[in-house]
Amino acid sequence: MGAERVFACGAATGLLGDLLFGDPRRGHPVAVFGRGAAALEHLLWRDHRGWGALHTALCAGSAVGAGALAARLVRRSPAAATALTAAATWTVVGGTSLAREATAIGEALAAGDTGAARARLPHLCGRDPESLDAAGMARAVVESVAENTSDAVVGALVWGALAGVPGLLGFRAVNTLDAMVGHKSPRHHRFGWAAARLDDLAGAPGARLTAALAVLAGGDPRGAARAWRADAGAHPSPNAGPVEASFAGALGVRLGGTLSYGGRIEHRPVLGGGREVEVADIRRAVRLSRRITALSLVVCAAAGLARARAGAR
Numbered sequence: 001m002g003a004e005r006v007f008a009c010g011a012a013t014g015l016l017g018d019l020l021f022g023d024p025r026r027g028h029p030v031a032v033f034g035r036g037a038a039a040l041e042h043l044l045w046r047d048h049r050g051w052g053a054l055h056t057a058l059c060a061g062s063a064v065g066a067g068a069l070a071a072r073l074v075r076r077s078p079a080a081a082t083a084l085t086a087a088a089t090w091t092v093v094g095g096t097s098l099a100r101e102a103t104a105i106g107e108a109l110a111a112g113d114t115g116a117a118r119a120r121l122p123h124l125c126g127r128d129p130e131s132l133d134a135a136g137m138a139r140a141v142v143e144s145v146a147e148n149t150s151d152a153v154v155g156a157l158v159w160g161a162l163a164g165v166p167g168l169l170g171f172r173a174v175n176t177l178d179a180m181v182g183h184k185s186p187r188h189h190r191f192g193w194a195a196a197r198l199d200d201l202a203g204a205p206g207a208r209l210t211a212a213l214a215v216l217a218g219g220d221p222r223g224a225a226r227a228w229r230a231d232a233g234a235h236p237s238p239n240a241g242p243v244e245a246s247f248a249g250a251l252g253v254r255l256g257g258t259l260s261y262g263g264r265i266e267h268r269p270v271l272g273g274g275r276e277v278e279v280a281d282i283r284r285a286v287r288l289s290r291r292i293t294a295l296s297l298v299v300c301a302a303a304g305l306a307r308a309r310a311g312a313r
Contacts, residue, residue, distance in 0.1 A: 003081075003164060008301035010082040011160055014089025015297060022096040029091045033063065034176055041181065045191055052191035056177055056198055063173035067166035088165045092172035094152035095293050098124075099286045102141050106282035109134050124148075126183075127259060139277040143255050145285040146214075146247035147240045151175050153289075154213075154296040155206025161300035174202045200238055207239035209299065210292060211246040217291040218250020219284075225249065227272045231256075234269035241271075248272025251284055 037059045044055045067088065074080035101124045108117040117137050118129035125144040132140060155175070159167035178199035181192035211232070215224040227249030228242055235241025235256070248255040252274035259266045 004161075004301075004304035006078060006081045007085055007161055007164060007304055010085025011089045011157060011297060011301065013082070013086035014091075015093060015095070015293065017086065017090040018093050018096045021090075022100065023094060030172060030176060033059075033173060034180065036062075037177060037180060041191075045187075047187075047190050049190050049193045052181065052188075053194035055181070055191070056174075056194040059177055060170060060173045060198065064166045064170040067164075067169035071165045084165055085160070085168075088168045089156070089160065092156045092168050094148070095289065098145060098148050098152055099289065102145050102282055102286050105137065105141050106279055106286075109138060109279045109282075134279065135276060138279050138282060139255060139257075140259075141282050142247065142251070142253065142277050142285045143244055145282070145289050146210075146244045146255075149289040149292055150207045150210040150239065150243045151203065153293050154210045155203050157296050157300045158206045158209060159202070161304045171202055171206075174199050203239040207243050209296060211242035213292040213295045213299070214243070214246035214250045214288065217295060218246070218288055220250055220252055223249040223252060223272075223274070231269065231271045235271065236266075236268065245271040247285065247288065248274065250288060251281055253277045253281055 037055075040058060041055055044051050070084055071081070074084050101120065105117045105120050105124065108114070108120065114134055114137070117134070118132070121127060121129040121132070121137055121140065125140055127140045129137065152175075156168055156171050159171040161167075163170070174195070177195040178192075180195075181188045182196035182199055183192065185192075211224075211228050215221050215228065218224045224246045228246040230245075231248075232241035232245040235244065244255050248271045251272075253272055254274055254276055255271040256268045257270055259268060
């Protein structure tokens with residue numbers, strides 16, 4: 001069994017594991033990595049880009065190295081290699097947890113329990129929940145579902161198809177580092193620069209594939225393509241822009257606008273030309289995310305198999 005078939009079978013099994021079990025309740029490897037990265041930050045932190053780049057290189061490099069070593073140990077056994085790929089995929093993707101959190105907030109909002117929705121919102125995104133009404137929380141959830149479909153699922157599958165287990169673990173490490181130090185807080189404005197830029201680079205292929213699949217899988221292909229083309233470039237994030245714009249067009253809603261992060265107000269461009277987000281759109285966004293997840297596995301696996309056949313000729 002070639003590497004491409006190993007990835008296809010292992011990734012499918014890992015996604016099935018995520019669908020059935022979600023994230024591990026305790027001892028999640030990503031959480032373990034996060035604690036290690038935080039400890040290393042404590043040792044290395046300086047208000048300097050170079051020290052931040054060293055921190056990023058050591059953390060991301062260790063994840064890639066661990067993946068490469070594990071893959072090397074099982075390279076002679078297709079069954080073991082497939083099991084390793086499945087375990088790595090289950091570890092790094094978070095589609096089921098994303099859907100559960102979004103759905104729980106949507107159910108709370110539908111029941112009129114804005115207090116419960118505010119309490120759960122920080123589990124999904126970094127918005128200030130106290131500054132949001134029900135409509136604002138619904139919009140925040142839809143935007144988070146869109147962005148995390150790329151960050152938590154599709155991007156990992158793309159890098160898994162390109163580089164196997166090291167690609168899966170490396171992508172999740174880079175994405176985790178960006179969440180930890182890549183934001184523009186006073187402490188991380190310089191130190192987190194390298195993590196943020198590396199995340200932009202690593203996330204670019206998955207973001208474009210997510211946007212393209214939103215066009216194909218959404219309810220309004222023309223609207224999704226139009227919003228992607230017209231609005232994505234105005235978003236401050238080169239990767240969130242295409243994803244959120246295509247979701248907005250596919251769902252027929254407007255995303256973006258005024259946001260509050262950690263007490264900091266941001267005025268972002270409006271994405272999509274539809275109506276304002278409603279609570280019911282949360283379930284629609286989750287369904288679209290799940291369709292994109294399934295299609296991304298098919299695309300990544302098929303691309304790998306096609307590349308292998310072309311190389312064999």
